Every structure is written in structure tokens, then in C-alpha cells.
Amino acid sequence: MRLAELSERSGVPTATIKYYLRERLLPPGERITATQAEYGEEHLRRLRLVRSLIQVGRMPVATAREVLAAAEDESLSQNTRMGAAVWALPHGPEPDEDDPHAARAREQADTVLRRMGWSYGQELGDTSPAYRMLVAAIASLDRLGYPHDTEHLLVHARLAGELAVADLDLVETYDTPPEQVEAVVALTVLYEPVLLSLRRLAQTEESGRRFKE
Amino acid sequence: MRLAELSERSGVPTATIKYYLRERLLPPGERITATQAEYGEEHLRRLRLVRSLIQVGRMPVATAREVLAAAEDESLSQNTRMGAAVWALPHGPEPDEDDPHAARAREQADTVLRRMGWSYGQELGDTSPAYRMLVAAIASLDRLGYPHDTEHLLVHARLAGELAVADLDLVETYDTPPEQVEAVVALTVLYEPVLLSLRRLAQTEESGRRFKE
DNA sequence: TTCCATTGGAGAGTGGCACTATCTAAGAGC
DNA sequence: GCTCTTAGATAGTGCCACTCTCCAATGGAA
Numbered sequence: 001m002r003l004a005e006l007s008e009r010s011g012v013p014t015a016t017i018k019y020y021l022r023e024r025l026l027p028p029g030e031r032i033t034a035t036q037a038e039y040g041e042e043h044l045r046r047l048r049l050v051r052s053l054i055q056v057g058r059m060p061v062a063t064a065r066e067v068l069a070a071a072e073d074e075s076l077s078q079n080t081r082m083g084a085a086v087w088a089l090p091h092g093p094e095p096d097e098d099d100p101h102a103a104r105a106r107e108q109a110d111t112v113l114r115r116m117g118w119s120y121g122q123e124l125g126d127t128s129p130a131y132r133m134l135v136a137a138i139a140s141l142d143r144l145g146y147p148h149d150t151e152h153l154l155v156h157a158r159l160a161g162e163l164a165v166a167d168l169d170l171v172e173t174y175d176t177p178p179e180q181v182e183a184v185v186a187l188t189v190l191y192e193p194v195l196l197s198l199r200r201l202a203q204t205e206e207s208g209r210r211f212k213e
Numbered sequence: 214m215r216l217a218e219l220s221e222r223s224g225v226p227t228a229t230i231k232y233y234l235r236e237r238l239l240p241p242g243e244r245i246t247a248t249q250a251e252y253g254e255e256h257l258r259r260l261r262l263v264r265s266l267i268q269v270g271r272m273p274v275a276t277a278r279e280v281l282a283a284a285e286d287e288s289l290s291q292n293t294r295m296g297a298a299v300w301a302l303p304h305g306p307e308p309d310e311d312d313p314h315a316a317r318a319r320e321q322a323d324t325v326l327r328r329m330g331w332s333y334g335q336e337l338g339d340t341s342p343a344y345r346m347l348v349a350a351i352a353s354l355d356r357l358g359y360p361h362d363t364e365h366l367l368v369h370a371r372l373a374g375e376l377a378v379a380d381l382d383l384v385e386t387y388d389t390p391p392e393q394v395e396a397v398v399a400l401t402v403l404y405e406p407v408l409l410s411l412r413r414l415a416q417t418e419e420s421g422r423r424f425k426e
Numbered sequence: 427t428t429c430c431a432t433t434g435g436a437g438a439g440t441g442g443c444a445c446t447a448t449c450t451a452a453g454a455g456c
Numbered sequence: 457g458c459t460c461t462t463a464g465a466t467a468g469t470g471c472c473a474c475t476c477t478c479c480a481a482t483g484g485a486a
Contacts, residue, residue: 003433015475018435028434035433035481048357054473056353058271061473079424083417112411118418130413137406140269144261146399147383148407155379156404157411159372164415166368168423170360186359188416191369192409193350194361198325198370199408200343202377203401204296205331210381211292216462228446231464248453248462267444274444 001039003029010047017047023061025050025068049186057189071181082184105138112153116161167191214252216242223260230260236274238263238281262399270402284394295397318351324363329370380404 007014020026026046029037046068053064073081109131141148167187174180220227233239239259242250259281266277286294322344354361380400387393 013475014433016473019474021434022436031434033433033482035435036483037434052353052357056350079421082420082424113414116415118414128414128417130410130417133406134410134414137269137403137410140265141403141407144265144399144403146396146403147386152379152383153407153411156376156408157415159375160408160411160415161419162372163369163412164419166365167416168419170365171420172423173360183359184416184420186357188413190350190354190357190359192412193346194354194366195369195373195408195412196405197343197347197350198366198373199376199405200401201326201331201341201347202329202370202373203380203397204341204343206374206377206381207295207384207397208292210385211295226446227462229444232445235464242463244463246453246462248451248464250463 001043002036003039006039006043006047010044010051012047012051020047020050023065025061025065045182049182052186052189056193059189067185071185072178081181099139101139101142102135105135105142108138108148108150108153109134111150112157115150115154116157163191163195214256215249216252219252219256219260223257223264225260225264233260233263236278238274238278258395262395265399265402269406272402280398284398285391294394312352314352314355315348318348318355321351321361321363321366322347325366325370328363328367329374376404376408 001009003014003017006012007017010017012020017026021028026043029039029043031037050064050068053059053067054061057064059067070076071081112134113131138148138153167184170187171180171184174183214222216227216230219225220230223230225233230239234241239256242252242256244250263277263281266272266280267274270277272280283289284294325347326344351361351366380397383400384393384397387396
């Protein structure tokens with residue numbers, strides 16, 4: 001398959017594919033001659049994953065590159081690779097080091113992780129983007145004066161845990177390790193809007209129930 | 214309070230506040246003289262809300278304006294206003310009308326709403342951004358060949374329902390209707406990163422448990 | 427074999443968007 | 457009276473995901 005066909009089958013313009021190749025989001029095709037390269041099914045899969053990360057996950061190109069690099073780093077174990085890929089996924093601004101809100105948020109995040117018994121989160125701590133994202137989010141709530149008591153956070157954590165179980169069940173339906181790593185990244189990103197939209201619909205529903213006329 | 218103080222207390226540069234005023238994200242201050250205006254606590258609150266929507270919620274300025282307009286539309290009932298504000302919250306690309314993936318996704322979304330007994334979502338249908346976001350998300354899963362059976366979606370919907378109950382409990386701790394409307398918007402947006410980060414942490418944890426070495 | 431469309435590659439250009447800098451006239455405040 | 461700040465308008469700026477334009481080398485049809 002050459003570039004034009006890859007473009008047609010993926011729906012991504014050739015100019016954009018060239019851009020992704022240049023940015024190393026897509027491995028180069030196998031060079032057939034000096035001016036032609038051949039792409040395979042794995043390029044198509046990868047291209048779709050890249051589009052998911054960038055368009056659905058609204059991820060900057062540079063970050064997508066890091067996530068993909070972690071996902072295919074042969075020097076890591078299967079598990080580490082999955083973890084690395086998922087927690088390289090980012091969102092929103094980083095917490096400010098010397099902000100009192102962030103300091104308090106950090107403590108509260110630690111409490112939540114401890115009470116959930118989530119040891120990875122605790123060990124990885126600040127190195128994990130997901131952890132920093134949690135801290136930044138709690139700090140925002142604090143800064144804006146919105147409630148964020150630990151019990152309420154634990155409700156979210158417990159539900160997140162249930163989601164993770166369901167998601168990993170899906171991942172296990174994939175056979176080969178590389179497919180599983182890709183699947184966990186893709187499913188994490190692609191189910192985020194599903195979850196958020198359902199939550200908003202549920203809120204509309206619930207507020208209708210409570211505040212009806 | 215004048216512009217300089219509003220800027221200092223909110224941490225937002227004066228130039229940016231002027232920009233928000235120009236874009237009607239912030240109501241103008243009360244004109245004292247030809248060249249001075251006075252801002253109150255409600256301007257500060259509103260400014261913080263705007264920042265939440267734009268920076269945490271990554272919302273385009275134009276969309277934030279619509280959400281805020283819905284939130285303060287006096288012609289709507291309290292409940293409608295809350296609903297309007299929450300479902301004006303957007304995320305990601307819109308579904309394509311004549312895409313077979315989107316058509317199938319639409320059916321599946323309807324099934325989920327029906328099985329959950331969420332009548333608002335059904336009635337509002339395509340007019341609701343949250344609904345369109347759900348359809349677009351399911352369509353993406355379908356297009357990329359990832360699993361999205363109804364049972365799995367219902368797991369997410371059920372958990373989203375539980376979250377909504379907890380969130381609305383928080384909203385009810387606010388006394389006045391305008392505060393409640395603002396709170397539901399702010400909490401919806403500000404808890405999204407909390408939820409997403411916890412989900413990612415939970416996934417790392419769960420994948421560690423399942424795929425350990 | 428000839429000739430034209432296509433390819434991979436590289437560099438520059440574009441458009442959108444959230445700011446941000448500059449400027450000006452009219453007060454405010456000492 | 458004299459300096460400093462303010463509101464308001466206009467024009468940039470910086471970032472970033474593309475997208476356009478070229479070019480030389482080829483592949484494939486006639």
C-alpha cells in the first residue's frame with residue numbers, strides 16, 4: 001500500500017500523513033525504490049490510533065509521540081509498557097510547585113490513593129501525569145472555593161475503579177501484547193468522551209428530577 | 214473594586230480581563246464616570262467560572278459565552294437553565310450527518326438512553342451537545358474497530374448516573390438559584406479531570422494487577 | 427522509448443485562536 | 457496643575473496543527 005491508498009483508507013489527507021511521518025508519529029514505510037515506500041496494515045492501525053489521540057483525545061502532537069514511544073518501547077515489560085502509555089496521557093495544566101492550593105491538593109490526592117490501596121499511584125507519585133492531573137484538578141477546586149472533601153473524591157475513585165475493571169476486561173479480548181498495549185491506550189482515550197457525555201446527560205436527568213418546576 | 218483590583222484578586226492579567234469584557238464573557242462593570250467602572254464580588258465569581266471553563270474545561274471562548282448565556286437566561290426556569298448550561302458544555306468534533314458509523318452510533322445511543330430511562334436525553338435528542346458528543350464518541354469507536362457493545366456502554370451509563378447523584382448532592386448545598394446554576398456548571402467541568410485522572414490511575418493499578426511480570 | 431502523473435521529502439506558508447501590547451482621550455487624586 | 461490610571465479600541469504575537477509548493481526521481485501507459 002502506498003501513501004495515496006493509506007490516505008484513502010484512513011480518510012487522512014496525504015499532506016497530513018506526510019506531516020505525521022515527519023513528526024515521527026508514524027514509522028516510515030518500507031523503502032521500495034528511491035522514491036516509493038510501502039505501508040502495511042500496521043501503519044493503518046497506527047494512523048487511526050494517532051488520529052484518536054490527537055482529535056478525540058485533543059492531545060498535542062509532541063505528547064502523542066511520547067505516548068506512542070512508551071507503548072512500543074521494547075526495553076519495557078508488557079505491564080510497564082501499558083502503564084507507561086496510559087499515564088503518559090495528559091490533560092490540562094500542570095500544578096504549580098509553590099502554590100499552597102497545590103500542596104493541600106497533593107496531600108488529599110495521597111489520602112485518596114492510600115485509602116483506595118492504589119500502590120502504583122503512590123509509588124510513581126509526581127512522575128505520573130495522571131497523578132499531577134489529579135493534583136491540579138483538586139487544586140483548581142480549592143482555588144475556586146468549590147467543595148472537594150475526601151469522601152466525595154472517594155466516590156469518584158471507587159467508580160473509576162469499576163470502570164477500569166470493565167475496560168481491562170475489554171483489553172484482554174485482544175490476543176497479542178502489542179495489540180493489547182494499543183488497545184488500552186485507544187480505549188482509554190476513546191471512552192473518555194463516552195463517559196463525560198453520559199455524565200452530563202445523567203446530570204441533566206437528575207437535575208430535572210430534583211428541580212422540576 | 215476597579216479593574217486593577219479585580220485582576221489582582223483573580224490572578225488574571227488586566228489585558229485578559231479587558232478581552233473577556235470585549236467578548237462578553239464578563240458583564241461590564243457599573244460605570245461610575247466616563248472612564249471608570251466598578252466591579253463587584255459577582256464579577257470575581259464570574260471571572261473564576263470563566264477561567265474554569267476555558268482553562269480546565271479547554272472550552273473555546275465562543276462556547277463559554279453560550280454556556281454562560283444559558284446559565285443566566287432569565288426567561289428559562291431554574292431547572293431548564295441548569296440543564297441548558299450543562300448540556301451546552303461541549304467536547305470534541307461533531308458527528309457527521311451522512312456517516313454510516315454515526316447512524317449506527319445514534320441507534321445505540323438511543324438504546325442506552327432508553328434502557329437507562331433517561332427521558333430528557335431522548336426528548337432533547339440531537340439538540341443536546343452531550344448527546345451529539347456521545348454519538349460522535351461511539352462512532353469513533355466503531356470507525357476504528359474498537360468494541361462498544363451496549364452492555365459495556367450501560368456499565369458506563371450506570372456509573373455516570375451514580376456520579377450525577379453525588380454531584381447534585383453537592384449542588385444542593387448552595388442556597389440561591391443563581392449560585393446553584395453556577396455551581397452545577399463549575400462542578401461539572403472541574404470534576405471532569407478528577408474523574409479522568411482517577412480512571413487512568415485505576416487502569417494503571419488494574420493492569421499492574423493483571424499483567425504483573 | 428517517451429512522456430506525463432505520482433511519489434517521498436523538505437521548507438515555507440496558513441488559519442485559527444487566546445491572548446497581549448500599544449495608543450489615546452478622559453478623568454482621578456495628590 | 458500635573459502626573460497616573462482607566463476604559464476602550466486596534467493591531468499585533470505566539471503557538472500549533474496542518475497545508476501548500478517545489479523538486480528530483482520514478483513508474484506506468486501509449
